[in-house]
Amino acid sequence: MAPSSDDHKFYTSWSLIPVLSLEEEQERKEYESGHIISPLTAFFAAPITDKKQISRLSQALYLQYPLSGTLRHLKRVCACQSRLEILLRPVTPEDQLNLLKNHMDISKQNDDSPKKTFDYKTEINLQVTDILQDGCLDLNGLGKPYIVSVPSRAAKNQNEQQVWASIWPCTYHAKPKITNLKECNSGDGVSEQGLLQIERNMHQALEAAQQNQSRGGKGVGAVVVDQESGKVVATGTDQTGVEGDPLLHACMVAIDLVAQQQGGGAHVKLSNMQEVDRLHKESEQGVESKGNEREKRKRSKEKYAGTEVPYLCTGYEVYVTHEPCVMCSMALLHSRVSCVYYGCSTSGGALGSYYRLHCNPGLNHRFLVYRGVLEDECQRLFCGNEI
Ligand SMILES: [Zn+2]
Secondary structure, eight states, rough: OOOOOOOEEEEEEEEEEEEEOOHHHHHHHHHHHTTOOOOOEEEEEEEBSGGGGGHHHHHHHHSSOOOOGGGTTTTTTEEEEEEEOEEEEEHHHHHHHHHHHHOOOOOOSOSSOOOOOOOOOOOOOOHHHHHSSSOOOOOBBBBOEEEEEEEESSSSHHHHHHHHHHHHHHHHOOOOOOGHHHHHHOTTTHHHHHHHHHHHHHHHHHHHHHHHHHHHSOSSSEEETTTTOOOEEEEEOOOOTTTOOTTTOHHHHHHHHHHHHTTTOSSSGGGGGGHHHHHHHHHHTTSOOHHHHHHHHHHHHHTTTTTTOOTTTTTTTEEEEEOOOHHHHHHHHHTOOOOOEEEOOOOTTTBBBBBBBBGOTTSSOOOEEEOOOOHHHHHHOOSSSSO
């Protein structure tokens, strides 16, 4: 829960809720249920009887039977506590048939069905030479082989990794912040100070929306903030009124004002609109001057040496009172915004309600999205049908 602060106009509590992909939502449910069970696959393995042979055996097996594709997470050697074992190669369906002929029912060890225990070792009546039949390998240092069941895919989060590692050593690559389930569930990933800053920024969007509404416009506001400096770069409000342009939703206005600061912008008449002009000037004060902003962006190009000019909103985050529509979400995506915070959901919203464009694997940019910031206050604003 966000902290309340006496120097704020609003005192309500709110929750910072990550908007995840469907897959990430599923992971979160598993995490919350506490039932994490590894899918397993069968491997021939053998004890290492001569420690001096570990490196040589690992390299030889790596060349002959690489752990590639979906098995890349598996480490070749298990050297935990008293265990010193090495994976030889996967058990193939043909192996299973042969073993079944020898009355070795290992089929139950090789399916993907959940298992509650991991007493995974199955003795077999074979020698290493029966399993590694190419004759090229020097098998010195290997003991009598057996079959082990190991995780058949990489762990998706740290909790899974704990379970996986108790079965067989595996590598794990942490995902970006949004899929860190611990952070998602407890909010531990954002400090109290961070939550206050988020609230302050959303408060600015709310204030702009309220002013726009008091002048007969729609109560939707958006601010663009430089993540590094924390300064407001642009503030936009919905300008789709009778005199306005139907495309001028708050996010579109804010993005266009950023573009104008960088020498572009498609909606020149925005600067003639009294309210937006005032907000624009406030935005300029936030970054001192247009010139400074342009210079800063120019300097930021150095960070991207060897690549094209940074995108319009690279390194910027957006605070918007209402969940953006498809048009605004695509504009945010194309301008490469890094994170979007919004207050309340909208039925046709494209960042969680109707679509989840920010985590669509078919699109070439993904960004973090959080909802629920000052949700009640945002909800109270009249916003009309489109935002
Ligand atoms: Zn929109």
